[in-house]
Amino acid sequence: MEIDYEAQAEIYERTRGVESLVYSVLSALLRPRKGDKILDFGCGTGNYLCQFVSDYQIDPYGIEPATQMRLIAQGKLPAQCIRNGDHTHLPFPGLHFDKLYCIDVIHHIRQLNDLFLNLFDAAKPGAKFCICTESPHQLSEKYWIRYFPEILEADLQRFYPIQEIVKSGQAAGWEHCETITTEDELLAAISPNFIARVRHKTCLLYTSPSPRD
Numbered sequence: 757m758e759i760d761y762e763a764q765a766e767i768y769e770r771t772r773g774v775e776s777l778v779y780s781v782l783s784a785l786l787r788p789r790k791g792d793k794i795l796d797f798g799c800g801t802g803n804y805l806c807q808f809v810s811d812y813q814i815d816p817y818g819i820e821p822a823t824q825m826r827l828i829a830q831g832k833l834p835a836q837c838i839r840n841g842d843h844t845h846l847p848f849p850g851l852h853f854d855k856l857y858c859i860d861v862i863h864h865i866r867q868l869n870d871l872f873l874n875l876f877d878a879a880k881p882g883a884k885f886c887i888c889t890e891s892p893h894q895l896s897e898k899y900w901i902r903y904f905p906e907i908l909e910a911d912l913q914r915f916y917p918i919q920e921i922v923k924s925g926q927a928a929g930w931e932h933c934e935t936i937t938t939e940d941e942l943l944a945a946i947s948p949n950f951i952a953r954v955r956h957k958t959c960l961l962y963t964s965p966s967p968r969d
């Protein structure tokens with residue numbers, strides 16, 4: 757079940773925004789600072805980068821392969837900082853990032869090694885890299901799976917076991933620091949619709965060794 761982000765770009769932009777809990781966890785893990793060069797890999801329509809610019813005055817960079825998604829992101833951010841690319845080709849030669857992240861992207865990538873190796877090369881020594889995704893267990897706990905079990909079958913073929921992601925990152929040289937699973941009790945004051953979308957997230961934090969050998 758592949759999603760056509762070219763065709764979906766407009767509807768994506770209308771219906772998807774920054775999810776507060778994801779943004780909070782990401783901010784806590786990455787600790788953005790003014791002037792940090794931060795790469796959003798698979799930035800979509802650029803929502804998270806815009807929020808980081810607004811809150812922390814970061815220096816934003818985005819990679820997005822879907823033209824229609826990219827055009828929307830380029831309309832909100834400095835256009836030259838949002839470029840076409842993917843896990844096999846990073847379009848910022850010579851640039852090294854302080855912080856990197858990807859949100860809801862990694863399940864689209866079939867060659868995790870390429871992703872981790874290429875991002876490692878683009879990271880400064882001591883850089884942080886955060887991956888936000890969902891574990892197979894979290895996918896199975898979505899309330900709609902009871903009514904549409906075939907969705908789970910399809911999702912389980914696309915999403916990686918968390919341990920496989922951890923190992924692939926380590927094999928490329930990243931140090932795995934921690935994995936955070938969002939907790940239900942954090943969401944007590946949040947509306948039911950919101951809970952349905954964000955309660956089941958897993959965020960993995962890596963760092964590149966500093967100093968490098």
Ligand SMILES: C[S@@+](CC[C@H](N)C(=O)[O-])C[C@H]1O[C@@H](n2cnc3c(N)ncnc32)[C@H](O)[C@@H]1O
Pocket residue numbers: 761772797798799800801802803804819820821822825841842843858859860861864865
């Ligand atoms: C669910 S959207 C998430 C977009 C954005 N990260 C967000 O949270 O709003 C997944 C995005 O990953 C992008 N994507 C798919 N395959 C990719 C790849 N190999 N490299 C980089 N991005 C990819 C898609 O084009 C799409 O914009």
